Amino acid sequence: MNLPLERLVPWTLARSIWASQFQLLKGHDLANSLLPRICSEKTISFGQSGLAFKDNSLVKAAKKGFAIPQLSKFLRSPFTSTAALRLVIKVGQIHQNGWRKPGNAKVLLSAALEATVTYMNFHPGCVDLFVDHPNSSIGVGSEKEGVFMTICRINSQPWALEHKAIKKQSTATLIFSSDQAACFSAVGNLDHMLAAGDGQIQLRGQIPLLEKFGYASRVVRRELPSQHE
Amino acid sequence: MNRKKSDTWFKRAGQVIPGGIYGHVAPAAGLPRSFPHYCKQAKDCRFTDLDGNEWLDFMCGFGAILHGYLNPKVEEAVENQRLRGSVFNQPSTLMVELAERMVEAIDFADWAVFAKNGSDLTTWAIRVAREKSGREFIIKAKGAYHGVDAWCDPGLGGRIPSDREKILEFKWNDFDHLSDLVKKRRDQVAGIILTPYHHAAFAPSEMPANGFWQETQNLCKSEGIALILDDVRTGGRLHDSGSHKYFNFTPDMAIYSKALGNGYAISACLGSEGFRSSACDVFLTGSCWNDALSMAAANTSFELSQINGVASYIQKMGNFFSSKLEILTANYGVPLKMTGPPSMPYPFIEDDSNLYKIQKFCQSCAEEGLYFHPHHNWFLGSSHSESDLNEALERVEIALKRYKLDM
Numbered sequence: 001m002n003l004p005l006e007r008l009v010p011w012t013l014a015r016s017i018w019a020s021q022f023q024l025l026k027g028h029d030l031a032n033s034l035l036p037r038i039c040s041e042k043t044i045s046f047g048q049s050g051l052a053f054k055d056n057s058l059v060k061a062a063k064k065g066f067a068i069p070q071l072s073k074f075l076r077s078p079f080t081s082t083a084a085l086r087l088v089i090k091v092g093q094i095h096q097n098g099w100r101k102p103g104n105a106k107v108l109l110s111a112a113l114e115a116t117v118t119y120m121n122f123h124p125g126c127v128d129l130f131v132d133h134p135n136s137s138i139g140v141g142s143e144k145e146g147v148f149m150t151i152c153r154i155n156s157q158p159w160a161l162e163h164k165a166i167k168k169q170s171t172a173t174l175i176f177s178s179d180q181a182a183c184f185s186a187v188g189n190l191d192h193m194l195a196a197g198d199g200q201i202q203l204r205g206q207i208p209l210l211e212k213f214g215y216a217s218r219v220v221r222r223e224l225p226s227q228h229e
Numbered sequence: 230m231n232r233k234k235s236d237t238w239f240k241r242a243g244q245v246i247p248g249g250i251y252g253h254v255a256p257a258a259g260l261p262r263s264f265p266h267y268c269k270q271a272k273d274c275r276f277t278d279l280d281g282n283e284w285l286d287f288m289c290g291f292g293a294i295l296h297g298y299l300n301p302k303v304e305e306a307v308e309n310q311r312l313r314g315s316v317f318n319q320p321s322t323l324m325v326e327l328a329e330r331m332v333e334a335i336d337f338a339d340w341a342v343f344a345k346n347g348s349d350l351t352t353w354a355i356r357v358a359r360e361k362s363g364r365e366f367i368i369k370a371k372g373a374y375h376g377v378d379a380w381c382d383p384g385l386g387g388r389i390p391s392d393r394e395k396i397l398e399f400k401w402n403d404f405d406h407l408s409d410l411v412k413k414r415r416d417q418v419a420g421i422i423l424t425p426y427h428h429a430a431f432a433p434s435e436m437p438a439n440g441f442w443q444e445t446q447n448l449c450k451s452e453g454i455a456l457i458l459d460d461v462r463t464g465g466r467l468h469d470s471g472s473h474k475y476f477n478f479t480p481d482m483a484i485y486s487k488a489l490g491n492g493y494a495i496s497a498c499l500g501s502e503g504f505r506s507s508a509c510d511v512f513l514t515g516s517c518w519n520d521a522l523s524m525a526a527a528n529t530s531f532e533l534s535q536i537n538g539v540a541s542y543i544q545k546m547g548n549f550f551s552s553k554l555e556i557l558t559a560n561y562g563v564p565l566k567m568t569g570p571p572s573m574p575y576p577f578i579e580d581d582s583n584l585y586k587i588q589k590f591c592q593s594c595a596e597e598g599l600y601f602h603p604h605h606n607w608f609l610g611s612s613h614s615e616s617d618l619n620e621a622l623e624r625v626e627i628a629l630k631r632y633k634l635d636m
Contacts, residue, residue, distance in 0.1 A: 170583070172583065192257075202262070
């Protein structure tokens, strides 16, 4: 996919929303109902629902918590669009108000990891970081559950977020001591260096890959609008 | 292992120091919950952390300690100078003595300058090379560490593209690649900066291939390129008079630091006559760079190495330790290999490209009070005796039993 740089931020937001929603409905038929698609006229649509946002509306939604979708598309299939919008709102509420709740850790992490993966695939500076890591994976999990998500790439193809552990040993693993630590990390409220030192996160395997991943995630944090600033 | 005080201080540090502890000693670079955050005191090859845990050390302050922590002769020299002062408006004569001592011992050198860190002088040396040749490009080996400056640092932040526009990289030991780079930039390459062998972090060390140094030296000579030896990490541990002697080649300039002051911050760049004039034209200074305490330490430390043949001794001890360690671990089915020179071996376990096994092994050893780094070469010093090394091997055996159970 060829993504113009000026569309990277809204596209990353859309991918994050979808990743959170996928985690919310994991295993359900509707798990992919917000899979985003990049459209012309600087619009991004979510699944087959008819729900679509202008790029700048998505950015506004991330900053303010609210934005108006493309009404013409919305009204073409109002029922599915409304259902989709509800899902987006639910994801937004979790990010806005529920980020301290340990039960939301995976939903929050899904968004954060997907955002980083999107930057690893499209942001020129981040793409360059991973040139030397063609076949690599990072397992993410908690002490309680072990690895439950994996970021991986095969043969220099794009990086992808899997919402599960993969069979092969990960190149590196990032394990949170608690769901609370995972929540804080997902919204950028965990100092990665301190957390590694005090045991809130455990880093194992190819540490340089984790350092690059961590740096990419901080580039995302710097560039993406957020209500947690 | 008790780490209560260490954790408390780390928490305090996190309030006022970005990351708490940064750089090569940042917790994430090692084994954060196995290694202590802070040290309290050290003597010879052992140190005590803040919580009173005692460690048998194999990092020697990441190489800065060559003659053992608190070496009595070095400390005496420093103490004598301390009574007279440390930093003055002018340098002390200790600086001249140190320059004379080093120039006499290091065969290619006709002059010496001093600073505090390796980076101060690796960066300065490439500028001297540029000044002499009027050329812009510098060649280095990919993955080699030459310091914290933007042209070479291994970090990720704070860089702009122009920082490295004039830096070319080749794969260590690939002379054809190096030669191609020079040909493509004929009359544009000012210097080639290399470590004596390739000691990248997170990877086994690579010794130079047969003929690599000779070919590189010849290439530099024929193309008018300065050959700069970064002997910062290795200086004093391969040969008492510079690591080029160990590998039998002649650099134009060489930088020494880590072990030079046995724990007192000092670095030195030594160069051949042909570079003296350019050296005068590249500005070099620092308020505390003439510090007489570190000059006193370096004079004594360098003299100790020359008199006692320290490099040979630690090579011998390193050989003893590495070979015994490989045999011991093999007996437990752990294919540990010690790479690089025996005085500063880098450990890796076969079939462990992702490093989980070496991390677990070093973690098990840490529980026995052994400071074995999983991602960085270890350092031996003259204070490591055969008895210390045998004690370490006994502790490794206990650790191996636990390691096998855990794996």
